[in-house]
Amino acid sequence: MATIVYIDGFNFYYGAVKDTQYKWIDFEALCQRLLPKDQITKIRYFTARVSSRPDDPQQANRQDTFLRALAVSPLVEIHEGHFVTRRTRMALADPPERGPQTVEVWKTEEKGSDVNIATYLLLDAFRHSCDTAVVISNDSDLAEPIRIARFEAGIKVGVINPHLPQFRSRRLQGTFFKQLRHNVLAHVQLPPTIRTAQGVIQKPSAW
Numbered sequence: 001m002a003t004i005v006y007i008d009g010f011n012f013y014y015g016a017v018k019d020t021q022y023k024w025i026d027f028e029a030l031c032q033r034l035l036p037k038d039q040i041t042k043i044r045y046f047t048a049r050v051s052s053r054p055d056d057p058q059q060a061n062r063q064d065t066f067l068r069a070l071a072v073s074p075l076v077e078i079h080e081g082h083f084v085t086r087r088t089r090m091a092l093a094d095p096p097e098r099g100p101q102t103v104e105v106w107k108t109e110e111k112g113s114d115v116n117i118a119t120y121l122l123l124d125a126f127r128h129s130c131d132t133a134v135v136i137s138n139d140s141d142l143a144e145p146i147r148i149a150r151f152e153a154g155i156k157v158g159v160i161n162p163h164l165p166q167f168r169s170r171r172l173q174g175t176f177f178k179q180l181r182h183n184v185l186a187h188v189q190l191p192p193t194i195r196t197a198q199g200v201i202q203k204p205s206a207w
Helices: 009-017 027-034 059-070 113-126 140-151 182-187
Strands: 002-008 039-047 076-080 082-091 102-111 132-136 156-161 176-179 193-196 199-202
Touching: 002 009, 002 027, 002 113, 009 039, 009 182, 027 039, 027 182, 039 059, 039 113, 059 076, 059 199, 076 113, 113 132, 113 140, 132 140, 140 156
Parallel strands: 002 039, 002 132, 039 076, 132 156, 156 176
Antiparallel strands: 082 102, 193 199
16 A cells, blocks of 8 residues: 655654654654555655754754755655744743733744645545555644545545653544654664765764
8 A cells, every 4th residue: 555654843853852862863764664564655754944043053054964864765755844933922930029920032933834744645635646644743733634634535544643652642533543662763763974976964963
């Protein structure tokens, strides 16, 4: 059966690899390990470009290097959303008895990834581009497109939770469910050095 995998990049990052040494993920190897009986025809990876910060000036470079490494796989297609940064006023968590109760902050939000996942999931489902779709995310906003793909387009939809089991969103009701076991991450890392026709891609030293 033809299977397309949809990876929510930031949801995966914060749920599975943040603060670990396993950020250099080989998603093709991971998907094949998680779905050994499936014929994976495409892996759609959804993310947004980050900007470097004064406390982490190499952040954008590390992400760019990682995206170039992912793109080496012919199965991987990268879909980019964007970030929106705006000034907003928010309430203090522990306000003083006297004085301001709110503070003005810069708020940065990722835009587009959940919409892009839903769009491509439904597009592939109604075009019959796959028999099975597998969504790697714990974002409850994807509950409705998963339901529509299952019951209106008539395909199987698997859900893989990259977060710890106790944080699983029960709203995501697929045809089947798998829990990502974090001990598998050490076995699905990209090579530290990847040679391509365009040059050499080196794993960031900070990772």
